[in-house]
Amino acid sequence: MLVTTSYNRERAYAYAKRWAFDRNPLFYNFTGIGGDCTSFVSQCIYAGCCEMNYNRENGWYYRSLNDRSPSWSGVSFFYDFIVTNRGNGPFGEEVDERELEIGDVIQLRNDMDRYYHTLLVTGFEEETYLVSAHSDDAFNRRLDSYTYAGARFLHIIGVREYYKDSEVCFEKFYDGISLNG
Secondary structure, eight states, X not given: OEEEEOOOHHHHHHHHHHHTTSOOTTSOOOTTTTOSHHHHHHHHHHHTTOOOBOOTTTOXXXXXXXXXXXXXXXXXXXXXXXXXXXXXXXXXXXXXGGGOOTXXXXXXXXXXXXXXXXXXXXXXXXXXXXXXXXXXXXXXXXXXXXXXXXXXXXXXXXXEEEOOOHHHHHHHHHTTSOSOO
């Protein structure tokens, strides 16, 4: 049975802190071939929910380099999944930047109106957000240190999931042992 539960922001933060300057061996490193930023943020969000959506058409999942959804590692595909997901997995909405919390997402846009970078909110400091990312590896980097033309802000509302032991899932995933509890 599918139930709606809370997104665990503390686990997303803990995962970002653990893996911001390293790579979880369970995932391919996309740095240098399009960037690892959205995959890293997806990993952080997965740490906070332990629920993937394996729908081949419009899901959000990672099994391997050759068996993953576009939304796992693609900036615009990630956005489309998060704001339209009605099935299992995390879901959210685009919000005003003042509504962001730790564990939420910021996507940066260039001057050609293309969204190109995905960041996880991991803190707040003096009128700006602290973010964590891959490709340009960062943990608690000030958002105002980036150069960008615009941004969109995604608040993760919750998770629709099938019952499972999320504690076991998180521990094995956090340690880079298994994607499945």
